[in-house]
Amino acid sequence: MQFSSPEGEHRYADLVRVADRTIVGLDFDGTLAPIVDDPTRAHIHPDAADALIDLAPQVAAIAVITGRPARQALDLGGLEEVGDAIQGAGKELFLFGQYGNERWSSRQRRIVSPRPPRGLATFERDLPRTLRQADAADAYVEDKGLAVAVHTRRLPDPGEAFERLLPPMRALAEAHGMVVEPGRNVIEVRSPGAHKGMVVEKLAAELDARGFLFAGDDLGDLEAFEAVTELEKTGLAALRVCSASQEQSALLPLADVVVTGPSGVVGLLRQLRLDIMQSSAIG
Structure with missing residues (x-):
């Protein structure tokens, strides 16, 4: 300590x-x-x-x-x-x-x-395309029920993949009324508030x-x-x-x-x- x-x-x-x-x-x-x-x-x-x-x-x-x-x-x-x-x-x-x-x-x-937030279902529908476009199709997607977390830790260069993926994930989240919570090689998308x-x-x-x-x-x-x-x-x-x-x-x-x-x-x-x-x- x-x-x-x-x-x-x-x-x-x-x-x-x-x-x-x-x-x-x-x-x-x-x-x-x-x-x-x-x-x-x-x-x-x-x-x-x-x-x-x-x-x-x-x-x-x-x-x-x-x-x-x-x-x-x-x-x-x-x-x-x-x-x-x-x-x-x-x-x-x-x-x-x-x-x-x-x-x-x-x-x-x-x-x-x-209940799950509005926009979550449509966000999840569009997420695979965003991952493919960001060359992160192999990222691990965790469905949390009330949120979705995309982990880059398993990708070849987790830090670089995180930085590459963050802007399109943020844009997709905003389009569906959600917010982004960046973490340690993980990008979480959830409802605001x-x-x-x-x-x-x-x-x-x-x-x-x-x-x-x-x-x-x-x-x-x-x-x-x-x-x-x-x-x-x-x-x-x-x-x-x-x-x-x-x-x-x-x-x-x-x-x-x-x-x-x-x-x-x-x-x-x-x-x-x-x-x-x-x-x-x-x-």
């Missing part, structure tokens, strides 16, 4: 002091789960479940906020079992899928989801939080970082954690704490628990 500045270290200490009213928010891919070529095999770090379960009694709630479909994240992360353990400790695990369009919690035990920042704001208000930690790794987490910054202006303790990688550095200038990938996130969660317990013992 590396603080980006003395201010970051102070923010961490402030968060520890209000831990019992703090929400710990976490992205999934690149934060809890390593990035892999096949997104259907992105299981969370082997120590992440225990770290979440151990930390939960010390904080107000834990929330996983992801662009993945909620059911997929629950299955890949074993999060229903994690939720059972957290609920048994008298706390709650939240999961927000597809940038907040889907919601599940360890208390409600069901996924609340809207929902984003991770909205989840941060609403959950903080719902739980009357006094602190919010959010950990992410990619461009899709920018809105969450910005929302945490806005909450800080209202007096909440705030901490922005970047799960850093060589592929993506957009969050680094905004982060208070920098860790290396999911293993670093697990280490942070464990250290946070120890620091909270030590602070409580002193207090």
Whole structure:
């Protein structure tokens, strides 16, 4: 765990002091789960479940906020079992899928989801032609139900293919009333409106939080970082954690704490628990 500045270290200490009213928010891919070529095999770090379960009694709630479909994240992360353990400790695990369009919690035990957005079906109809024209016909297309993600990671030059494909994908999305969410060698197309920042704001208000930690790794987490910054202006303790990688550095200038990938996130969660317990013992 590396603080980006003395201010970051102070923010961490402030968060520890209000831990019992703090929400710990976490992205999934690149934060809890390593990035892999096949997104259907992105299981969370082997120590992440225990770290979440151990930390939960010390904080107000834990929330996983992801662009993945909620059911997929629950299955890949074993999060229903994690939720059972957290609920048994008298706390709650939240999961927000597809940038907040889907919601599940360890208390409600069901996924609340809207209907697919207008324009998605016609976008999917026109997508193969756009991929062929961009010489990316072999890109992996993931149907998320409420969104579509095109992965370039399996192509010969993933980065170059991503840059080549982004402009026509953006144009196609706009033609169908959709928006583009670029990521690490993935271009996601979804309906406008929902984003991770909205989840941060609403959950903080719902739980009357006094602190919010959010950990992410990619461009899709920018809105969450910005929302945490806005909450800080209202007096909440705030901490922005970047799960850093060589592929993506957009969050680094905004982060208070920098860790290396999911293993670093697990280490942070464990250290946070120890620091909270030590602070409580002193207090």
